[in-house]
Amino acid sequence: MKEMGIGLLGFGTVGAAVVAGLQEHADLIARRVGVRLVIRKIADLDTERDRGVAVDPSIMTTDAAAVVNSPDIDIVVELMGGVGAAREMVKMALELRKPVVTANKALLASHGPELYHLAAEGCTDLCFGGAVGGGIPIVRMLREGMTANRVDSIYGILNGTCNYILTRMENEWLLFDDVLAAAQAAGYAEAEPSLDIDGHDTAHKAAILASLMLGQPVTSDRVYVEGIRGLSELDIRYALEMGYRIKMLAIIKLIDAKLAVRVHPTLIPLGHLLAQVGGVFNAVVLEGDMVGQSLFYGRGAGGDPTAGTVLADMADAARNLVYGSVRRVMPSMENEEDAISYRDIADVVSRYYLRASLLDKPGVLARITKVLGDRAISIASVMQIESSAGAHVPVVIVTHKAREGDMNDALRDIDALDVVGAPTVRLRIEDLGETS
């Protein structure tokens, strides 16, 4: 059987899982692909460490560029991470017209336009299924499964660490800081957790999904981001009492030809399937005009799930080399002729959950509702929580749809009132209806 030479850059968790998966399923994959994928070289700064997988030491090197340039390497698999050396290596491979498979979300979210363009110029494949959703084939779905659908909305739980923290806070009635510490101890959160809990990782993935939805590159600097750091367990509880669960959500919507991509903790209806996605799992809801809502659920991270997706991409790239069908799918990704029009976050419309801390005396609530009313923000429900602690009581207000800009103005005015004891907590509600 014909062989295809693979050069692997980066021999970490996913890299080792790719090697192990290929070893375990060598015949299965060869039969399915029609060609044998052979890892001929592996580059990593550490060529010694035991990754729990047997590798011929002679294929290990610290010289990534030599791997990319080697004539026996047909496909370059970039699993180094980061946007420095990884970017240089991916560029080098694409310039050599070698197909690249990568799971590097940060790289695509920041330098996607450059790389998509290079792949188009070199007429070669750039596959990145492993960059979003780990084992969930969401990139493949958007690239190939939705060919006939105009996708106008995507909602995603894309970060396992955030979802794990929120799930434990709710189930065990714990504080954010305590769950974060436990997650760090258990290896579900990094020692430096900002990339996850402040929403940047989700933003990277959201940018990639938005790019696929539009067929044009969207970079993560166009994504509005708020993290879950310091989210109060009170809001998790009050949301539940009103029939919502708080999830860290990426929301991508094209409305009136304007794109808005945002990432923030979001109240979603308990009755929606997405609200049932717990722990480290990820899920993505697509809304296509022909198919309606679809949901894809699975393990969004981890060596084996991501390696499975990376291997499927390697199979695609190999098939395209064998059949001469390079760039068979989605050649329009580099299409920049139509500039994307973005909706400013101030113009995004949604419903809001507010938790105000109000002085417990007559007429106070009326002052709050007047401020909201003055901005034409109407109230859907109010819940005053009985409290014996201090002079201020929490009041939860759920609004009907309002412009974010108007809500910001109203909150500024509300928090300036002398009856307000602490900054008002503001969270967004996403009803996830098929027409919302």
Next chain:
Amino acid sequence: MKEMGIGLLGFGTVGAAVVAGLQEHADLIARRVGVRLVIRKIADLDTERDRGVAVDPSIMTTDAAAVVNSPDIDIVVELMGGVGAAREMVKMALELRKPVVTANKALLASHGPELYHLAAEGCTDLCFGGAVGGGIPIVRMLREGMTANRVDSIYGILNGTCNYILTRMENEWLLFDDVLAAAQAAGYAEAEPSLDIDGHDTAHKAAILASLMLGQPVTSDRVYVEGIRGLSELDIRYALEMGYRIKMLAIIKLIDAKLAVRVHPTLIPLGHLLAQVGGVFNAVVLEGDMVGQSLFYGRGAGGDPTAGTVLADMADAARNLVYGSVRRVMPSMENEEDAISYRDIADVVSRYYLRASLLDKPGVLARITKVLGDRAISIASVMQIESSAGAHVPVVIVTHKAREGDMNDALRDIDALDVVGAPTVRLRIEDLGETS
């Protein structure tokens, strides 16, 4: 832009939705595919009826064979249904080496081996994403997304009519016959409902999914089938009380290299995402050795969702013609060199829910448990329901894992006891654990 001639056989609900979708998204699809899909001929016995979509009358014909044979038709789309004329037309197209796109589950489930073989011989594409799951891209997932995974289990809610009936029975506390009548009135069930409620439609789809899982054709005569006809609302309620929901489930498992495919009402844990799939929606759980459990959810039937999948298949077939990459994916489907080994239903192991109707006097339950114990079937829990009606009371027994054959023997003995007032209801439990 290059054009690809489409011949459409069958102009019913899905056919009309394909035409409408292609009209509405002509430019979008052309840009994504790189070629323009043009419907050049439509064959249907009824060339007059208004389908709510504008079609040039001159492309309508009653002569399907003429469409298949026409030199300006590059791709044949079979949406006629049935296994008579449809089979002849698909065979004719494949023999002409024209790619075929079909959504005909009955045809594939009965004549798959013949058709896969013909497609291989003619070296052409046979695409059938629309045959299973409607708008859920489960066929594409198994064909392309799971290349590196050994998939050992699939669980599917694959029939919207059954799921609609079960959901309404539970939510509104209705009887099976009443919900069926209402579903028929609302157009969610056929006047002759047997294909749906007796499980044959689910069995067709299960056979196709099993074929994809194995890479070898499985026909629906190898599927064990029990329908939901006459399912008692009592069992829905008792199951709920024990933490389970009854779903009409296709279960495909490869254990010890033996395949078992079965379709029957099944108790699944309320906490699993699959239990939350209500109404006419479908969902499929895949268990891959690298990815673990994944779930795909969406509209499993209907014109637009299915048409979206059919159009994505048409795009694939067109790309493969343009790029010369025909049969790029999954050429091993016709591989019959390894005979499949099937597990007899009598050897399938699962947990059971039993509802016995027992004489309300001391020692009776002991006689039942003795029969079970004699067959080495151990009991996990017993729930005796208080009842004032008649001499017999319902007793619900949940067992640990047991062989189906042993359970059948035990039930025969139990129902022969003089203390048993009616045939014992037996339902299977599927715990859906990743290791079960």
